[in-house]
Amino acid sequence: MQNDVIMAGFGGQGILLIGKILAYAGMREGKEVSWLPSYGPEMRGGTCNCTVVISDRPVGSPVIRSPRAVVAMNLPSLDKFEPDLRPGGLLIINTSLIDRGAARDDVTVVSVPANEIANELGNPRGANMIALGAYLGATGAVSLDGVIEVVRETFAAKPAVVDVNITALRRGHEIGAAHAVAV
Amino acid sequence: MQNDVIMAGFGGQGILLIGKILAYAGMREGKEVSWLPSYGPEMRGGTCNCTVVISDRPVGSPVIRSPRAVVAMNLPSLDKFEPDLRPGGLLIINTSLIDRGAARDDVTVVSVPANEIANELGNPRGANMIALGAYLGATGAVSLDGVIEVVRETFAAKPAVVDVNITALRRGHEIGAAHAVAV
Amino acid sequence: MPETVFSRPESLRDVTTHYCPGCTHGVIHRLVAEVLDELGVRQRTVGIAPVGCSVLAYNYFETDFHEASHGRAPAVATGIKRARPDLIVFTYQGDGDLASIGMAEIVHCANRGEKVTVVFVNNAIYGMTGGQMAPTTMPGQVATTCPLGRDVDLAGHPIRIAEMLSTLRTPAFIARCSVHTPLLAVNAKEMLRRAFTHQVEGRCFSLVEVLSTCPTNWGVPPGEATRWLEKNMLPYYPLGVFKTPDGGSREPAPLSGSGGRSGHAE
Amino acid sequence: MPETVFSRPESLRDVTTHYCPGCTHGVIHRLVAEVLDELGVRQRTVGIAPVGCSVLAYNYFETDFHEASHGRAPAVATGIKRARPDLIVFTYQGDGDLASIGMAEIVHCANRGEKVTVVFVNNAIYGMTGGQMAPTTMPGQVATTCPLGRDVDLAGHPIRIAEMLSTLRTPAFIARCSVHTPLLAVNAKEMLRRAFTHQVEGRCFSLVEVLSTCPTNWGVPPGEATRWLEKNMLPYYPLGVFKTPDGGSREPAPLSGSGGRSGHAE
Amino acid sequence: MTKKLMKGSEAIGEAAVQAGCHLFFGYPITPQNEIPEYMSMRLPQVGGTFVQAESEVAASNMLYGAAGSGERVMTSSSSPGISLMAEGISYLAGAQLPVVIVNIMRAGPGLGGILPAQGDYLQATKGMAHGDFRLLVLAPWSVQEAADLVQDAFDLADYYRNPVMVLGDGLIGQMMEPVEFADDRVPIKELPPKGWAATGHDGSKPRSVINSLFLDPEELERHNLRLKEKYDLIERDEVRFEAVNLDADYDLLIVAYGTVARVCSTAIEELADSGVTVAMVRPITLWPYPYLAVREAADRATAVLVVELSAGQMIEDVRLALEGTKPIHFLNRMGGMLVSPDAVADKVREILGADAGEVSDA
Amino acid sequence: MTKKLMKGSEAIGEAAVQAGCHLFFGYPITPQNEIPEYMSMRLPQVGGTFVQAESEVAASNMLYGAAGSGERVMTSSSSPGISLMAEGISYLAGAQLPVVIVNIMRAGPGLGGILPAQGDYLQATKGMAHGDFRLLVLAPWSVQEAADLVQDAFDLADYYRNPVMVLGDGLIGQMMEPVEFADDRVPIKELPPKGWAATGHDGSKPRSVINSLFLDPEELERHNLRLKEKYDLIERDEVRFEAVNLDADYDLLIVAYGTVARVCSTAIEELADSGVTVAMVRPITLWPYPYLAVREAADRATAVLVVELSAGQMIEDVRLALEGTKPIHFLNRMGGMLVSPDAVADKVREILGADAGEVSDA
Amino acid sequence: MSQIVISPDRCKGCELCVQACPQQILGMSRKINAKGYFYAEVVEQPRCIGCRLCCITCPDVAIEMRVHGTMYHYFAY
Amino acid sequence: MSQIVISPDRCKGCELCVQACPQQILGMSRKINAKGYFYAEVVEQPRCIGCRLCCITCPDVAIEMRVHGTMYHYFAY
Ligand SMILES: Cc1ncc(C[n+]2csc(CCOP(=O)(O)OP(=O)(O)O)c2C)c(N)n1
Ligand SMILES: Cc1ncc(C[n+]2csc(CCOP(=O)(O)OP(=O)(O)O)c2C)c(N)n1
Ligand code: SF4
Numbered sequence A, B: 001m002q003n004d005v006i007m008a009g010f011g012g013q014g015i016l017l018i019g020k021i022l023a024y025a026g027m028r029e030g031k032e033v034s035w036l037p038s039y040g041p042e043m044r045g046g047t048c049n050c051t052v053v054i055s056d057r058p059v060g061s062p063v064i065r066s067p068r069a070v071v072a073m074n075l076p077s078l079d080k081f082e083p084d085l086r087p088g089g090l091l092i093i094n095t096s097l098i099d100r101g102a103a104r105d106d107v108t109v110v111s112v113p114a115n116e117i118a119n120e121l122g123n124p125r126g127a128n129m130i131a132l133g134a135y136l137g138a139t140g141a142v143s144l145d146g147v148i149e150v151v152r153e154t155f156a157a158k159p160a161v162v163d164v165n166i167t168a169l170r171r172g173h174e175i176g177a178a179h180a181v182a183v
Numbered sequence C, D: 001m002p003e004t005v006f007s008r009p010e011s012l013r014d015v016t017t018h019y020c021p022g023c024t025h026g027v028i029h030r031l032v033a034e035v036l037d038e039l040g041v042r043q044r045t046v047g048i049a050p051v052g053c054s055v056l057a058y059n060y061f062e063t064d065f066h067e068a069s070h071g072r073a074p075a076v077a078t079g080i081k082r083a084r085p086d087l088i089v090f091t092y093q094g095d096g097d098l099a100s101i102g103m104a105e106i107v108h109c110a111n112r113g114e115k116v117t118v119v120f121v122n123n124a125i126y127g128m129t130g131g132q133m134a135p136t137t138m139p140g141q142v143a144t145t146c147p148l149g150r151d152v153d154l155a156g157h158p159i160r161i162a163e164m165l166s167t168l169r170t171p172a173f174i175a176r177c178s179v180h181t182p183l184l185a186v187n188a189k190e191m192l193r194r195a196f197t198h199q200v201e202g203r204c205f206s207l208v209e210v211l212s213t214c215p216t217n218w219g220v221p222p223g224e225a226t227r228w229l230e231k232n233m234l235p236y237y238p239l240g241v242f243k244t245p246d247g248g249s250r251e252p253a254p255l256s257g258s259g260g261r262s263g264h265a266e
Numbered sequence E, F: 001m002t003k004k005l006m007k008g009s010e011a012i013g014e015a016a017v018q019a020g021c022h023l024f025f026g027y028p029i030t031p032q033n034e035i036p037e038y039m040s041m042r043l044p045q046v047g048g049t050f051v052q053a054e055s056e057v058a059a060s061n062m063l064y065g066a067a068g069s070g071e072r073v074m075t076s077s078s079s080p081g082i083s084l085m086a087e088g089i090s091y092l093a094g095a096q097l098p099v100v101i102v103n104i105m106r107a108g109p110g111l112g113g114i115l116p117a118q119g120d121y122l123q124a125t126k127g128m129a130h131g132d133f134r135l136l137v138l139a140p141w142s143v144q145e146a147a148d149l150v151q152d153a154f155d156l157a158d159y160y161r162n163p164v165m166v167l168g169d170g171l172i173g174q175m176m177e178p179v180e181f182a183d184d185r186v187p188i189k190e191l192p193p194k195g196w197a198a199t200g201h202d203g204s205k206p207r208s209v210i211n212s213l214f215l216d217p218e219e220l221e222r223h224n225l226r227l228k229e230k231y232d233l234i235e236r237d238e239v240r241f242e243a244v245n246l247d248a249d250y251d252l253l254i255v256a257y258g259t260v261a262r263v264c265s266t267a268i269e270e271l272a273d274s275g276v277t278v279a280m281v282r283p284i285t286l287w288p289y290p291y292l293a294v295r296e297a298a299d300r301a302t303a304v305l306v307v308e309l310s311a312g313q314m315i316e317d318v319r320l321a322l323e324g325t326k327p328i329h330f331l332n333r334m335g336g337m338l339v340s341p342d343a344v345a346d347k348v349r350e351i352l353g354a355d356a357g358e359v360s361d362a
Numbered sequence G, H: 001m002s003q004i005v006i007s008p009d010r011c012k013g014c015e016l017c018v019q020a021c022p023q024q025i026l027g028m029s030r031k032i033n034a035k036g037y038f039y040a041e042v043v044e045q046p047r048c049i050g051c052r053l054c055c056i057t058c059p060d061v062a063i064e065m066r067v068h069g070t071m072y073h074y075f076a077y
């Protein structure tokens, strides 16, 4: 049984970070994992994305042509990856920065106003955590607690950050859980 | 029918030059020819040599392992090439600078006090021409007149040099002719 | 009916660059393009892009272009100019490209006196590859290959290309300028105009070193970056003209009281 | 019972070199060997031979050696010294090797301030390959790749390495000397001693440029060659110390009345 | 021995450090910048030395000096940078210096692109530079294997006194995967002391000269023959490959290396689900190449499929192995495009559907 | 059209000049110094340009600029210098620039020696540098052929927009033989104008950009595919070889190239005198390689003998050609040592004496 | 009298022009443009003195200046 | 009192020592040595002032100097 997801957005939205946290938590749960960032010209400004695979068996291709899930944090990302999503797959859309809905009708769509919520929580940089939470809620790819553990360690240095991010994770998780899917 | 010869001596004795003249004359007589100089570390001081092949058929290997003739203008050259000479081959020794005779008894030896004669002729740098003459005399590889022609052209600029060199060639030729061999 | 007194020069193609927000590569591009327009040489100009953030310069200038291998633009320029002396040839190179891997090529291109123009963009960092130390990186400046800051005891001091090349005997025009303020940009344009003019008149090799910002790899916002350059780079990289073709040679003489020219034994 | 006051130094192996008669490479070898003896560092010295007539230097010195690729001896030296700082490391390089193909390596080795010593033998020609033009070849000097003499309009002026390197900010000892007369050879030995001493004391990079003859490719007898060097090279290649580690920087300042450091817009 | 999630580039760096690599000389180039960056941070912590060379040319020659001094040294680069090391690598091989060279391949030719490719296979295995010499070439397919092979590379380099290249691609350099390092790793070879190193000369041992010059042709020929003997030994003893499904009875054999082999393994699993059995030989040493393994595995298949991210490079070695005994099919992408498991599966079905005897389309 | 006695290096230079080579960029290296020296004297006489580059790296990049400007340009070097051009040559191939590169091979690896060898075969034909590209490689066996091939090289380079390498050895460079140049030579190809050259842009034609960078992988892949198509075309149309005695019925086939083939031809004549008939295929294009010719010629022989001045490089292509159909024997010298006609003859007798079916000793 | 025209879609939001304007009449919009940047806009056109410093500063040639009637230039450019 | 010893077989006949000797007491032999060079020899040993310039000049370390008793050095070396 394998979970894979492409997470994408503007550089600076903390996309690569949530991907790493997800992979790390997966490893902690004894799963086989791989994390692959996009690299190349996009790095200048533009968009960035990463592919995370979490599986019970050794990970074959770390490159996923048609992912089981896509987390789109901005419009270019949605335009780029929505078409590749597997039929029946999961599409998480950050409605704060994306003013269009999904074009696909054969996938589960979870709309998350990540930036708005983040601002509410007084943690404007936490939109990525909300999206991650939503992904976890919808897929259960790894346990929320496991991820929270990793977040604690990642930001061990700045306890303040830890708590706001955990709150963000939980808020996202609730939203995602409401659309729980099996992918 | 093929003639080939290795000519060797100190750098500065004009070895490469007489080799070129021989090859050039051969070409003029409609023969196939090749001229191959030694190159490499020896160029610093030390000895130098060249291999000339004159043949009726296209020249195969321009490198001759066991030559039909050797012209040794100094001791190191004699030591180096005498052993390679073909049985029955021709060995020309410049006795002015070499105080030993031939070690081989299965070859025709022509002893030429090239430097002495050159000095006699008031042409101290002409030892090489005397050796070339001797080789021509002994082998008839190409005609003396042909070579003289080439010498005329080669030194066209300095007529004085032409005459002394022709004289040197003739003197050498006489000596060589006295030992005429078929190689 | 309004007159447009400032707009995109003809020699600069109307495309969005891939440069980061506030990166002054964009300013330098425009200045070069304006000079080409004003000298009326665009149609016979061939540019040479380096390997660096400006690797795609060939997409930005409205002239023919060559994309050179890393550091070798001066050799490519030599090839072009020797093949077609009628062309106006310029290289556009970063500090890693020119001062590190391309050191031999720039020194020899300058020393042969190739009649080309070199636009040397010094941003004290390897931009494109993600902020590694350059030969021009400032002492103590943090870069991804000197995480604790450049240690001059291990990596030496920053190389000053304008100073070094101006000691060569072969005539040349060599200057350093900056674009971190508009007024200095105006001066930079003047330096570029002089450099290209020397080439147009077939006079000599010309090189203009332009101090530039790299907000992304310096890790500061563009506004900060201009102040960082002012504070850290300007004192070490003085602006001005270092060499003119008729200005004679600028190499140091032996220190007095040393060996001297004591002649023969007898 | 007579005392031998002059004989072959221990650091110089008792073999005949392949150098041409009168070639001063031999003198320079002996001077370096004498200095190694006198400093008592032979046993912990590693030399680096270039590609050039001195390619076989490893056969002539009684020390461990590396044979480097053409022009890269300073990089090899860097590798050795960084691996074994306790060793005394010197390169022995010709002018084609160091000033042409090896330009980037010598500039960066000097600029990093590698604590090695470079013996730079400038004979204004490519000796080993048969007399082609070097970056150091004199204007008008005939070489096999400039049969009509070096044309400065096409090949530029000779590069003065000592001058160029002494403009780098990183501390170093840089000097130029000659061995075409015995007394100058004595001075050359002194320069070499100072250079190696700086290394032994772990102080800085050091380079000694030694003017040398190439009778074979200059096409003159050895005696002539010393006079040719005196007449043609000395005036262009002044002897002396150009830089000392504590002597401060020697780069030229901007020419006055140019661009200047005009600050911000406001 | 705990698992860490590491980027391939960092795992390569850490593996080198733990293998006793004391010096690193390199020049930045995407997609392997994280290797020099990691080393610049890590080596000083263990008393080692990191030097950012002025170029790859310089780096390869710094390697020469440091390796000649008896230290364990490494450099890393990507395709164009490796080409710049060609002369230096020939010198390293000629002087028989043990060094580890990592090439994280990107797409070419020329500046090309920065995405993964396998276009440097022929360069690494056959024509790296002038003169007769060989590099050992190791090709990892995962971050863990990259780490393991880097450590083995140091042992092999020291044992054979020969440069060893670790040939990965952009994916290996950029992806993160769990890695673990043995706390008690032992060298895979008995390693003699480096008496040949040039570290000073007090007469107690013969003078050390690190050199590749032999002006006397007879001497140089003897040197060439000694090298050839060494290479023959390596070809005999160091061939490595991984076999997938060789015990099953399969219709088709896939030959692929590096991350591409991983994509193929996914395809093989998918095919298995749909009842098609496919075997794979994954060369781990690209030189020496597992000719025999490929030949024997192919003997039991009806056809062979070679999958590469190149115009067709390793396929030459497969041809040499098969000597025309089986049809060879070819699937490739180039320019940074990747082969997908589906593409492999489809190609396999197409081949098996078609007449197995068909002429190779490669 | 008169015969002149010329050194190979000079003949190569003169041939280039007469083929319209306008610029030469090079750096001295034995054993081909006479090429740059000749060009430095000759080019100015015809209004051309000679530049002594600061290095081979620079030379290959000057070539790039001059070729990109639409001129006929050449460089020459020897083994170590060619290795330094690796990156530059990959760029030239990637940007599809027509240039002629002469490599007068010397013995390696590393600094090696300065005497003749054939150790750069695999480099020239397979692994010259990073990325997927090919060079046309022409191998002359006489001074006259060297001159002719250099002139053809310029036509082939222009026609295919691809670098062409003329691969000779120290003998070709140093020996003197009679040469003649046609007064009225016509190009061997229809040559279109070089509209692609970057010579200024007045809008009358699309902007010219000489480039090998394609950051978009799909674009780069298209570029790689276009290159591959070109190479396939060259393999189809440009194979050249010389056949000796193929019409006779022979026991053994020799495969050799360059001056070595000449030595073999002498041996073949000697053997003929003693009643032994031996045939030879001499590849003139090393890439594209005459696989078919070698295969067909071998079909009629009992065994094949490959003779090389290397540890065994071209023999790989012979293996690819023969696919195990015939035993392959190998005779070689290295380090600057040369094969003698006698050695070849002896080897032939030994093989024919022995059981033709014996296992290859290569 | 001078008029500054900033093209929102060319702007990358670097704010250098804002910093450069001696009249402090440039500011950043609250809206994000197609590229995802908050772009610059003219806040108080009338106070513009037509010095062109903003135009000269902009790395992306996102700023044009038009003139109605004639105007005096502070410096040649 | 100084004694100059020239090794004929090390000498390459460059004549630099002859040129260097302030006393003009060195000359070239008429004989050729094993290497094929006319080698240098001391013509007038007694007039040698022990300045060592010949030794310092010789590129092939073919010249040694021995001293009988003590002697004054013109310069340190
Ligand atoms: C031979 C080679 N080595 C290394 C690289 C990787 N590389 C690309 S750009 C660059 C440095 C760019 O820095 P700089 O020249 O300062 O330009 P900037 O990006 O700062 O404008 C490097 C090392 C390469 N492409 N080719
Ligand atoms: C890469 C490479 N390029 C060229 C050569 C050929 N080469 C050998 S020595 C030399 C120049 C030597 O001149 P210099 O450095 O001045 O030393 P000198 O012989 O004058 O002492 C050259 C070009 C080489 N061996 N390797
Ligand atoms: S990385 Fe730096 S130099 Fe490159 S575009 Fe961005 S800011 Fe400019």
Ligand code: SF4
Residues within 6 Å of the ligand: B044, D018, D019, D020, D022, D023, D024, D025, D053, D123, D127, D128, D213, D214, D215, D216, D217
């Ligand atoms: S060629 Fe010149 S440098 Fe070389 S050994 Fe002879 S004289 Fe000395």
Ligand code: SF4
Residues within 6 Å of the ligand: G004, G020, G021, G022, G023, G024, G025, G026, G047, G048, G049, G050, G051, G052, G053, G054, G055
């Ligand atoms: S022209 Fe001057 S005043 Fe007007 S907006 Fe621009 S900077 Fe401000």
Ligand code: SF4
Residues within 6 Å of the ligand: C022, G006, G010, G011, G012, G013, G014, G015, G016, G017, G018, G039, G040, G057, G058, G059, G060, G061, G062, G063
């Ligand atoms: S300077 Fe240009 S890019 Fe920057 S904010 Fe102003 S208009 Fe936008």
Ligand code: SF4
Residues within 6 Å of the ligand: H004, H020, H021, H022, H023, H024, H025, H026, H047, H048, H049, H050, H051, H052, H053, H054, H055
């Ligand atoms: S020591 Fe002085 S005086 Fe005596 S021989 Fe030598 S040079 Fe002449």
Ligand code: SF4
Residues within 6 Å of the ligand: D022, H006, H010, H011, H012, H013, H014, H015, H016, H017, H018, H039, H040, H057, H058, H059, H060, H061, H062, H063
């Ligand atoms: S200097 Fe030395 S080599 Fe030259 S002649 Fe005198 S003794 Fe002989």
Ligand SMILES: [Mg+2]
Residues within 6 Å of the ligand: C094, C095, C096, C121, C122, C123, C124, C125, C126, C127, C134
């Ligand atoms: Mg930079």
Ligand SMILES: [Mg+2]
Residues within 6 Å of the ligand: D094, D095, D096, D121, D122, D123, D124, D125, D126, D127, D134
């Ligand atoms: Mg020299």
